[in-house]
Amino acid sequence: MPSTNDWINNPLGVVEEMFGASQNSSDSGWEAKVTEFFRQRLMEKDAHTWVPSLNDVPLHYLKPNSLVKFRCLIQDMFDPEFYMGAYETVDPSTKAKVLRCGKYKDVTECGVDLDSANMVTSERQTFYCVPIPGESPWVKEISSCVVDCFYAGACQARVVPSTSYVPSRQKRSYEDDDDEDDMDTQPQAQGHAHNGTPAAGESQGNGDSKRQETEAPSGQKASSPPLDLNFPLPGEQGPACLVKVYADWDGFKLNDTLEVYGILSVSPALSALSDQTDTSSSLILDPAECMETAEELRVHSPPASLVPRLHLIHTQRLTHNNPLLPPAALEDSAASLAATLGEMASVRAELLAYFTQLLLGDVLAAEYLLLHLISNVYARRDVIPLGKFTLNLSGCPAAPAGPAYTEQLYRALQQLVPSAYRLSMTLHNMNQLRLVPRKDYVANRLLSGALQLAANTSLYLDETQLEQGQLDPAGVRNITALGNVVAWQKVDYDFNYHQMEFPSNINVLIASEGRSLLPSDCHVHLQPQVTPPNMEAYLGSALTAQSSSQLNKFRLYLTMARALDYSISEEVTKAVEDDFVDMRKDDPQSISADDLHSLLVVARLSCLSLGQSALSTDAWSRAKHIETLRKSRSEPEGRLNGNEP
Known part of the structure; x- marks a missing residue:
């Protein structure tokens, strides 16, 4: 049996050994044995760290x-x-023929007999x-x-180099x-x-x-x-x-x-x-x-x-790319999982306090930011993505504090999520950036765009940077593409002759002064409780105050909460339906089916944030309470900081 050194340093040796054995025994399943051999080796404890x-x-x-x-x-x-899966080489001096394996290779040995009946072409x-x-x-x-x-x-x-130089x-x-x-x-x-x-x-x-x-x-x-x-x-x-x-x-x-x-x-x-x-x-x-x-x-x-x-x-x-949480962690024993979930309520409280500090003392905005970060498109009903929770955080401090504030807030979020991208929505970027991937038929490849992102990437749209001016046709298309991501969680790739729809699962956070020009699932107007004289220094101290171990707890928490299963029992479903009917009776004009959907999304995220996998009547009441507080906040007049593009 090959040693660790063999299967990592010389995997082709393992392949050729199994290929040779199959020729002697006429075993047609040698390829499956190769993949199973490496799969078993990689399942050994810590084996993935050896590679x-x-x-x-x-x-x-x-x-x-x-x-x-x-x-x-x-x-x-x-x-x-197509490639040569098997081929014969001829020794020029002895004329001896040797059957060789071409799988997992880009080049062949010299002396290939192109007329050999044993050549196998594979795909x-x-x-x-x-x-x-x-x-x-x-x-x-x-x-x-x-x-x-x-x-x-x-x-x-x-071989580890003796210097820190990275060529x-x-x-x-x-x-x-x-x-x-x-x-x-x-x-x-x-x-x-x-x-x-x-x-x-x-x-x-x-x-x-x-x-x-x-x-x-x-x-x-x-x-x-x-x-x-x-x-x-x-x-x-x-x-x-x-x-x-x-x-x-x-x-x-x-x-x-x-x-x-x-x-x-x-x-x-x-x-x-x-x-x-x-x-x-x-x-x-x-x-x-x-x-x-x-x-x-x-x-x-x-x-x-x-x-x-x-x-x-x-x-x-990869369901996620958080190195602190192996992909199989959620499949561990029930006892281990229960111990982890038991700590989620306390970590949630610590993270909520951290967000409150970042959001200048606004506890309600901190609550919604936390819910946003654990949101996830868990299913689709026809064209409707279920679970998305785009957050528009308006009322962000204006210049000169504005850019410093939004940039520092992004830095804080980037320290917590595995993947993030800040798109500064300046007029120049909107008109010049390629957000939607486009097919290049000359080179026969897909030219990438900034919206070709992995699932659960946090997309931070800084709308405070958008100044007065004119959007050109490319800018209008980019704004439309952002709107499609927010509303439908999809990106329409440009194939010139037509567009092809690709589903996405991107967490979109919009930071703006007035209400965003883009749609959102939830709009929270920031109400600062503190006004630091130096915004950059204030947020910088909040960032540096978090230790590595504390940040790792937050990172684990956010990934775990997003990955948890969730369900609603028939009993709770009936209670929610009855409550909704009662709310409609009291004021039919103030609540609609869309409001019910929003309440259910907030209730679901509230449960997951506490490590609870099922909706309870208490969580439903809590969701109604914070939604009432959010809607009661006065919204500033105008859009796009009072300017239209």
Whole structure:
């Protein structure tokens, strides 16, 4: 049985051993045995910490062809490609033939017999994956700390440098590495599925962004701009990766968040192939032999030193990316879960006090901010997303305190949630930013936009930055896209010929002076109880007053509360219905079906915030009380700080 060093440092050795055994015994199920072998190894205690992460370890420190992991979002899905699953090589001196396995590889050994009857052509899918957009610094720090702690005690697939220097990820370290494979290896014979044929696993509306038409719109001209890593958010850093999937790719969707375990491929032969696609290269692609344009080849086959390949062996979907709470934590024993839930009420009180300080002493606004942060789209009824709770916090301090206040408030929230993005709604940003992803038919890829976010990302819209001026057509489209996220939790991706709707699950918080120009599920006008002379210093002291252990408690609490199950018994349902009828009798004009829905959402979130998984009559009464207080607050006249765009 392979040792730990073998299956992490040399996973291809495990694969080839099982492949060879299958040829001797005519075992057709060897591929399933490979995936089961690695799955069982990764289930061992702390085994996942033994595998180095592309998120935390610079690429040039990782051993080629070793097992690595990558926490990522599926940003795009390319067409399926064909590869040599099995092939024969011929020794030029002895003429001896050897059957070899081509799975989990990008390059083959030299001397391939292309006329061999034993050659097997197989198919695999390629996903373009990027780090989870907007991942908070504390998530990366904790994940990196786990890696550092492990490597301090054991040496696995990486050499720790003697300095703190972090080289650029564009450094092509392994192309000149003496330990790298010889340059006589060659890329596997690959080809993408024919453009006129639907790709494997492709269906309308399943989250697939593959080619929707066979020709590019006439307005798009072929060009070769510098290759970018296509991150959804501006200023993002980190590795992008081409993940090769060998089975069950129909089960993956665009924007899924995954932790991928696979075999790292950074062969210099791949970079040579990428260089050949440059228009200045002496290699001229024959249109009769290649259905792809030079631009498409350049984008789909970037240098491996810049965009490594990862051949997937095992993966798990991430319901969250909080490193303090393993994905299986909610499936632990009932006793362990009960102990955790028992502390939620006390942590809630501490977090509420912290939010009250951040919101200048406004306890009611702090209550609604807490409910907002644990909201989650848990189901959809036709086109209606259930569980969303967009919060418009108006009355935020105006300039000169305004920008400092909204920025510091975002910093405080970013310290608590795993993923967040602050969109400053200046006129320039609204008119210039690409919020909605768009299909580039020339390069056959999806150009990302700022609304291509992972589920449960906190989107902080700073409307206090929007000044008087004119929105151009792009700005109007961006405002419409934000409104669709708020109202319907969807983003309509632009495919030029048509739009394709993609569901989202984004927690939207709108900070504004007057009531927002965007719709919201809940509007709370801030009523400060304190007026600090120096707003930035006041909020800065509130941030630094929280210890790491206290912040970790808050982070765990928010993730746990969002993930809890929830139900309403028949008895409580009947009591709520009777109460609603009584409220309608007292004042039919003051309460509607929408008000009932809002009350049920607030009651649900109030229960979850206390660690309760079922609605009680007390929670219902509490929801009615705070909703009455919220509606009783006077709202300032005007919108958008008194100015219309």
